Amino acid sequence: MNVIETKNLKKIYSQGEIKVNALNDVSINFKQGEFTAIVGPSGSGKTTFLNTLGGLDKPTFGNVMIDNLDITKLKANKIIDFRLRNIGFVFQSYNLIPVLTAKENIEFIMLMQGYSKEKRNKRALELLDAVGLSKESKRRPGQLSGGQQQRVAVARALASKPKFILADEPTANLDSSSTKNLLDIMYDLNRKEKMTFIFSTHDQRVIDRAKRVITLEDGKILSDKIT
Amino acid sequence: MLIKLAWRNIWRNKKRSLITISAIFIAVFLCVLLRALQLGLYDNMINNVVGSYSGYIQIHSKGFWDEQIVDNSFSPDKDFLNEIESIDGVSNTLQRIQSGSLASSSDLSKFVFVTGIEPLKESSLTNWEKRLIKGQLLKEESKSLNVGKGVAKYFDLKIGDTLVLLGQGYHGMQAAGAYPVSGILDLKNPTLNKISVFMTLPQAQDFLSAQNMITHLILNKKENKDEDAIALDIKNLINDEVYEVMTWREMIPELEQTIKADSAGGLIMVFILYMIVTFGIFGTVLMMTQERKYEFGVLISIGMKKIRLIKTMIYETVLLASVGAILGIALSRPVIIFLSPIKFPKEQAQMFENLGFEAVIPLMNTYDIPLTHGFIIFFISLIVCLYPLSVIIKLDPIKAMKI
Numbered sequence: 001m002n003v004i005e006t007k008n009l010k011k012i013y014s015q016g017e018i019k020v021n022a023l024n025d026v027s028i029n030f031k032q033g034e035f036t037a038i039v040g041p042s043g044s045g046k047t048t049f050l051n052t053l054g055g056l057d058k059p060t061f062g063n064v065m066i067d068n069l070d071i072t073k074l075k076a077n078k079i080i081d082f083r084l085r086n087i088g089f090v091f092q093s094y095n096l097i098p099v100l101t102a103k104e105n106i107e108f109i110m111l112m113q114g115y116s117k118e119k120r121n122k123r124a125l126e127l128l129d130a131v132g133l134s135k136e137s138k139r140r141p142g143q144l145s146g147g148q149q150q151r152v153a154v155a156r157a158l159a160s161k162p163k164f165i166l167a168d169e170p171t172a173n174l175d176s177s178s179t180k181n182l183l184d185i186m187y188d189l190n191r192k193e194k195m196t197f198i199f200s201t202h203d204q205r206v207i208d209r210a211k212r213v214i215t216l217e218d219g220k221i222l223s224d225k226i227t
Numbered sequence: 228m229l230i231k232l233a234w235r236n237i238w239r240n241k242k243r244s245l246i247t248i249s250a251i252f253i254a255v256f257l258c259v260l261l262r263a264l265q266l267g268l269y270d271n272m273i274n275n276v277v278g279s280y281s282g283y284i285q286i287h288s289k290g291f292w293d294e295q296i297v298d299n300s301f302s303p304d305k306d307f308l309n310e311i312e313s314i315d316g317v318s319n320t321l322q323r324i325q326s327g328s329l330a331s332s333s334d335l336s337k338f339v340f341v342t343g344i345e346p347l348k349e350s351s352l353t354n355w356e357k358r359l360i361k362g363q364l365l366k367e368e369s370k371s372l373n374v375g376k377g378v379a380k381y382f383d384l385k386i387g388d389t390l391v392l393l394g395q396g397y398h399g400m401q402a403a404g405a406y407p408v409s410g411i412l413d414l415k416n417p418t419l420n421k422i423s424v425f426m427t428l429p430q431a432q433d434f435l436s437a438q439n440m441i442t443h444l445i446l447n448k449k450e451n452k453d454e455d456a457i458a459l460d461i462k463n464l465i466n467d468e469v470y471e472v473m474t475w476r477e478m479i480p481e482l483e484q485t486i487k488a489d490s491a492g493g494l495i496m497v498f499i500l501y502m503i504v505t506f507g508i509f510g511t512v513l514m515m516t517q518e519r520k521y522e523f524g525v526l527i528s529i530g531m532k533k534i535r536l537i538k539t540m541i542y543e544t545v546l547l548a549s550v551g552a553i554l555g556i557a558l559s560r561p562v563i564i565f566l567s568p569i570k571f572p573k574e575q576a577q578m579f580e581n582l583g584f585e586a587v588i589p590l591m592n593t594y595d596i597p598l599t600h601g602f603i604i605f606f607i608s609l610i611v612c613l614y615p616l617s618v619i620i621k622l623d624p625i626k627a628m629k630i
Contacts, residue, residue, distance in 0.1 A: 056528055077532065077533075080527060080532050081532065084531075089528055095522075095525040097522070097526075099232065099238075108228065109529060111228050112530060112531055156529070160530065
């Protein structure tokens, strides 16, 4: 079953008088439970593609269908609410809220979804356990290593029980041991809970673990391989 | 959690927040102190001049205020007095008859106002007992005089000395008499002290050949009642062709004008302080907003609605302002209690009295002053919130995260 379908996606940026085709007629589907890496050189359109899938950016042409809903047609407020309930985000530089503890960062998403305090607490502890950070629940991001912060970010992304997780270069700032650790966690979540992950990455270690690798170049799909 | 988040965000940059809170604290502290001082001074002036002598409302015979002579007096009957006293807000009434006279003692003479009073009733308005500095107060049956300390000083009067009064009575009758001085009063108003001579109402009526006549019916109002509203009720009740009803504002407009002029000066000062506070808070909020545009972008990306983000910023700003305001209000109160009343050294006190003011300034210790300033700070912080509000509304998360 397709979770995401894109049809003829085009994104054209204007840089002065020059027009740049960041995405050029991209049509592709993602199925439930995929573990996909989007690869390609800098400027190939990876981040624009992820932003468009996540409803952060609107395509110039084309549609993004998520569970048969065209999110490009949603109004600004609706799309924020849609993201909250359906999409998890993991960023290259973690982007946790610095003044909240690891547990509170995870709870924050659930608070916005209207979960009760009890449910928030229970799920946050479960997720911290899942990413191996039960003991660090009361630490703030500044007191955690990069790898630990990224694991909290993954837990945060999972907290809203999303349909899929978009991760933009999630390992770019991590050392090899943290990268391996993070990939193991994400791989387990994918395998056990059928969570769909879509990464943009340059990292060969991530590419090696991906079940599907899509290569972008100049905003076009160059290859789409199931490994 | 949004409030918790807001509170912790305030302390991200401790130094900056502490500077802002200190600025708000100092401004609120000074504003509350300044207003307590000013309003206390005005209240004291009103109490001295209005509450202790003229009363808040007076009823005269029509035309008396323009031509203050005994011929413009009236004779109130019991029904009339009962009707007036039954009006909501009127606590009691007292009668006076007043006329200008020439006073003489030894080889000195000066103009004075001779006022006939009801000694027992007068106490309800004037704290008569507290005004006495020498001798005895007038009693209902007294045949003597109480004089202001300025009059006593001018004539060098001592208790038992005689003061000769010469004036014009009702309908051209000659008013003349010699009366012993039984008491010297401090009316807490230097002007009044220099011109006031009191005797009992019957004696004054006899002196002026104006039996049962009075020039002033003075109304005492109940606390927290509005004198203008009472005056209006009276005007609706009585015949305005025969009587005139005046509030202290109409009788002593210069007092209200003085208060208004001085108050305006104080308000300008308060305005300047609040402008400083406004820019202090705005500076902090501006930096807080600019520094966190990236974070706002992230929060919107992960699904935080802009309205919630705006709420968080409002909480932050209001919390920041509230801490300073609450500190300012809390610390100003004991200082006001400690300082009040401010008494001046003898020389300065004399100078104040010569200018017509009592040389004591009680600070007004009411809740409405700090509450007003707390509300102003709250309002300022809401106005300042318009900036982050506009930034967040326009924020594009992609652009914000590219910073």
